[in-house]
Amino acid sequence: MRVGLVCPYSLDVPGGVQNHVSDLAQVLTGRGHDVGVLAPGDEDVEHPPHVTVVGRAVPVRYNGSVARVAFGPRVAARTAKWLRDGGFDVLHVHEPVSPSVSLVALWAAEVPVVATFHSAHLRSRTMSSLAAVLRPTIEKISARIAVSESARSTLVEHLGGDPVVIPNGLFCADFSQAQPRVRWQQPGPTIVFLGRTDEPRKGLDVLLQAFPPILERHPTTRLLVAGHGEVDLSGVPGDARRQVEVLGQLSDVDRARLLSSATVYVAPQVGGESFGIVLVEAMAAGAPVAASALPAFRSVLADGELGVLFAAGDSTDCGRAVSDLLSDSSIRERLRHSAAAAVLRYDWSGVTDDIVAVYDTVLPAGRLWGRDR
Amino acid sequence: MMGGLPLLAVVVTAVVILLLVLSIWMVWTANRLDKLHLRCEAAKATLDQAAIRRSVAAQELSLSGVLGDPASTLLVGDAASAAQESTDDHRWLAESDLTAALHLVELPTNGPQAAQLSDAARRLTMARRIHNDVVASTLALRSRRRVSWFHLAGHAKAPSMAAFDDRAP
Numbered sequence: 414m415r416v417g418l419v420c421p422y423s424l425d426v427p428g429g430v431q432n433h434v435s436d437l438a439q440v441l442t443g444r445g446h447d448v449g450v451l452a453p454g455d456e457d458v459e460h461p462p463h464v465t466v467v468g469r470a471v472p473v474r475y476n477g478s479v480a481r482v483a484f485g486p487r488v489a490a491r492t493a494k495w496l497r498d499g500g501f502d503v504l505h506v507h508e509p510v511s512p513s514v515s516l517v518a519l520w521a522a523e524v525p526v527v528a529t530f531h532s533a534h535l536r537s538r539t540m541s542s543l544a545a546v547l548r549p550t551i552e553k554i555s556a557r558i559a560v561s562e563s564a565r566s567t568l569v570e571h572l573g574g575d576p577v578v579i580p581n582g583l584f585c586a587d588f589s590q591a592q593p594r595v596r597w598q599q600p601g602p603t604i605v606f607l608g609r610t611d612e613p614r615k616g617l618d619v620l621l622q623a624f625p626p627i628l629e630r631h632p633t634t635r636l637l638v639a640g641h642g643e644v645d646l647s648g649v650p651g652d653a654r655r656q657v658e659v660l661g662q663l664s665d666v667d668r669a670r671l672l673s674s675a676t677v678y679v680a681p682q683v684g685g686e687s688f689g690i691v692l693v694e695a696m697a698a699g700a701p702v703a704a705s706a707l708p709a710f711r712s713v714l715a716d717g718e719l720g721v722l723f724a725a726g727d728s729t730d731c732g733r734a735v736s737d738l739l740s741d742s743s744i745r746e747r748l749r750h751s752a753a754a755a756v757l758r759y760d761w762s763g764v765t766d767d768i769v770a771v772y773d774t775v776l777p778a779g780r781l782w783g784r785d786r
Numbered sequence: 787m788m789g790g791l792p793l794l795a796v797v798v799t800a801v802v803i804l805l806l807v808l809s810i811w812m813v814w815t816a817n818r819l820d821k822l823h824l825r826c827e828a829a830k831a832t833l834d835q836a837a838i839r840r841s842v843a844a845q846e847l848s849l850s851g852v853l854g855d856p857a858s859t860l861l862v863g864d865a866a867s868a869a870q871e872s873t874d875d876h877r878w879l880a881e882s883d884l885t886a887a888l889h890l891v892e893l894p895t896n897g898p899q900a901a902q903l904s905d906a907a908r909r910l911t912m913a914r915r916i917h918n919d920v921v922a923s924t925l926a927l928r929s930r931r932r933v934s935w936f937h938l939a940g941h942a943k944a945p946s947m948a949a950f951d952d953r954a955p
Contacts, residue, residue: 471890474883484857485892512861520856538867550856
């Protein structure tokens with residue numbers, strides 16, 4: 414079938430939604446579907462032939478962070494043209510309640526629309542004050558997908574109804590087959606942090622404070638910090654500081670190798686997480702996970718069955734949880750084993766099955782039988 | 787021998803006069819400061835009102851649907867409601883965000899909503915200038931040594947500048 418995917422954020426900068434859309438396009442194409450992608454972006458940058466960029470992406474502050482989006486009458490006209498030329502059977506828009514092309518495409522769509530909601534945040538004031546103008550557009554969505562239980566409950570709270578939960582996809586094999594690096598494993602145990610180091614909600618500070626007590630029980634432990642941004646180690650005492658290694662931003666391949674080298678992967682995020690794909694990546698790479706007990710993380714870790722939970726923002730509890738995990742190799746082995754089985758539900762193979770099933774549901778009944786592929 | 791008494795009298799008189807002049811000067815300064823503080827409060831109230839007027843005008847504009855595409859509508863509507871909702875610490879940041887949003891979308895050049903918004907924006911710019919002007923004078927006077935030594939500002943809190951982007955849309 415012909416599927417139109419719309420991504421609201423510029424494909425030129427990495428991000429969860431962008432990765433999801435690119436991967437989904439790749440998998441659907443692999444299954445023989447005809448896929449077109451529409452997204453904001455720089456026209457001078459080379460894009461794959463199935464990608465159409467509309468307008469220059471402008472940075473705007475929306476929903477607590479800065480997003481690179483596109484809107485305006487010219488963007489609306491080009492979106493309408495893309496829809497006409499594409500002749501899609503299904504339009505799949507991502508994050509439709511954002512000031513960008515997803516909402517514009519939804520507004521102009523004349524075919525069945527599937528919408529995926531990624532964020533666990535919508536400002537209620539915005540939703541209530543703009544309900545009159547937005548609701549008719551939102552009502553055009555035939556099927557709604559939320560990527561996590563927290564995204565789903567946000568959606569139910571603001572828009573009602575009963576959205577389907579289909580998690581973000583992951584190519585599990587990229588992680589399970591990643592080769593560990595010896596220098597990330599030797600000499601002693603290594604604990605790994607992955608994520609923006611300069612964004613407080615990612616919680617690096619919590620882990621840095623928890624690190625000296627961990628060293629007291631496991632003196633040879635090293636902390637490997639990977640991710641975009643500066644790292645401020647001034648709060649870490651000198652002895653402990655020597656055991657911290659800052660790796661900067663890593664390539665996708667090295668990310669997977671780092672996770673597969675880790676004795677323990679720690680996710681100390683303090684809030685604002687809707688899904689926690691990086692936890693799933695760590696689990697797929699075979700790294701035992703210790704994570705803060707945010708709702709999204711609890712649900713990925715099945716309330717502690719697939720990983721250890723500690724109180725969010727509490728460095729004492731974080732240190733205790735990580736130390737305990739470092740002490741007990743049988744627990745680590747058990748977590749590794751159960752996590753490896755559990756992550757398969759996030760693999761693109763199953764996720765794509767579910768998404769295609771949603772497409773089939775919204776197609777007019779006749780199309781199910783008469784569709785061309 | 788004879789000049790001792792008049793000399794003492796002269797000195798005492800001079801000191802008394804000096805103290806008198808000094809205290810008059812202090813009272814006068816305290817009065818000035820008090821008036822400036824009152825003007826700051828009035829200017830802040832005007833500024834608050836002007837900011838609310840602009841965000842309401844922006845919201846009405848987005849609700850009227852004249853922005854063309856729903857993404858522009860959402861951007862302006864969200865920034866306007868965020869500005870209305872924001873409290874002290876994030877107040878001016880939210881107003882700057884609204885200004886940025888109004889600059890990014892294509893605003894209609896005529897129509898009642900557009901006229902109302904540009905009027906509100908102009909008044910906001912004016913209100914902010916006037917506010918910051920009186921705050922600057924107040925802060926300058928407060929920073930004088932005599933004010934801190936003799937505690938002339940009393941318990942009045944130091945006013946702060948309203949720093950935000952208020953370019954006309």
